Amino acid sequence: MLKPIVLSFFLLVITCNAAVQDFCVADLMGPEGPAGYSCKNPANVTVADFVFTGFRAAGNTTNIINAAVSPAFAAQFPGVNGLGLSIARLDLAPGGVVPMHTHPGASELLLVVQGTIVTGFISSANNVYVKKLVKGDVMVYPQGLLHFQINGGGRTAVAFASFSSPNPGLQITDFALFGNTLPSALVEKTTFLDDAQVKKLKAVLGGSG
Structure with missing residues (x-):
C-alpha cells in the first residue's frame, strides 16, 4: 500500500517542478497590459535581459526641475x-x-547615496511626514500617496528608489493640473487659483485651454 502512495507523491513533485516558471522576461515587441508584458520565449532569453547598466552615468538635470529620474522598469529592464x-x-x-x-x-x-534630500509624503488623512535625509538614510512612501524630493544642500544629490512593482506608474500633480488641455475655468474652480495664475502655470508646464 505504501509503494503506490510514494510513487504518486514522486510523480506529483516531478509534475509541480516541471510547471514552475522561473521568470517572465518582458517581450517588448508586444503590448503592455495591466498585468505587465507577455513573456519572451525562454529560448531567446539571455543574461543581458537580467542586467541593467543605465545607472552608470548621471541623468540630465538641465530642465525645469533641475532633476532627473532614470527608471529601470520593465520597459527598460525586461528581466524585472x-x-x-x-x-x-x-x-x-x-x-x-x-x-x-x-x-x-x-x-x-528611497536610499540616499550622495548629498542631502528633503522629502516627505502626505497621508490620506492629510497628515504630513517630512524628513531631511543624508547619505545612507532610507525612507519609505506607501503606495498611492503624494510625495516629493528636494535637494537639501549645495551640491548634487543622488538616490536610488526601489518599487514594489515592475511598473509603478507615475502622476505628477503639477503636470496633471497644468500640463494638459483641461479648460482653465475648470482648473480655477478646482484649485481656487485665479485665471492669471492658472494661465501662467499652463504656459510654464505646456498646458492649454
Missing part, C-alpha cells in the same frame, strides 16, 4: 517583468526638485 519589483536612479542638482507626485501601482523605498 512579473517579479514585483523595479528601481530608478534620482539625480537632483542644486535647487532640484521632484514635484509632488504619486505612484498608483507601488510603494517606494
Whole structure:
C-alpha cells in the first residue's frame, strides 16, 4: 500500500517542478497590459535581459526641475517583468526638485547615496511626514500617496528608489493640473487659483485651454 502512495507523491513533485516558471522576461515587441508584458520565449532569453547598466552615468538635470529620474522598469529592464519589483536612479542638482507626485501601482523605498534630500509624503488623512535625509538614510512612501524630493544642500544629490512593482506608474500633480488641455475655468474652480495664475502655470508646464 505504501509503494503506490510514494510513487504518486514522486510523480506529483516531478509534475509541480516541471510547471514552475522561473521568470517572465518582458517581450517588448508586444503590448503592455495591466498585468505587465507577455513573456519572451525562454529560448531567446539571455543574461543581458537580467542586467541593467543605465545607472552608470548621471541623468540630465538641465530642465525645469533641475532633476532627473532614470527608471529601470520593465520597459527598460525586461528581466524585472512579473517579479514585483523595479528601481530608478534620482539625480537632483542644486535647487532640484521632484514635484509632488504619486505612484498608483507601488510603494517606494528611497536610499540616499550622495548629498542631502528633503522629502516627505502626505497621508490620506492629510497628515504630513517630512524628513531631511543624508547619505545612507532610507525612507519609505506607501503606495498611492503624494510625495516629493528636494535637494537639501549645495551640491548634487543622488538616490536610488526601489518599487514594489515592475511598473509603478507615475502622476505628477503639477503636470496633471497644468500640463494638459483641461479648460482653465475648470482648473480655477478646482484649485481656487485665479485665471492669471492658472494661465501662467499652463504656459510654464505646456498646458492649454
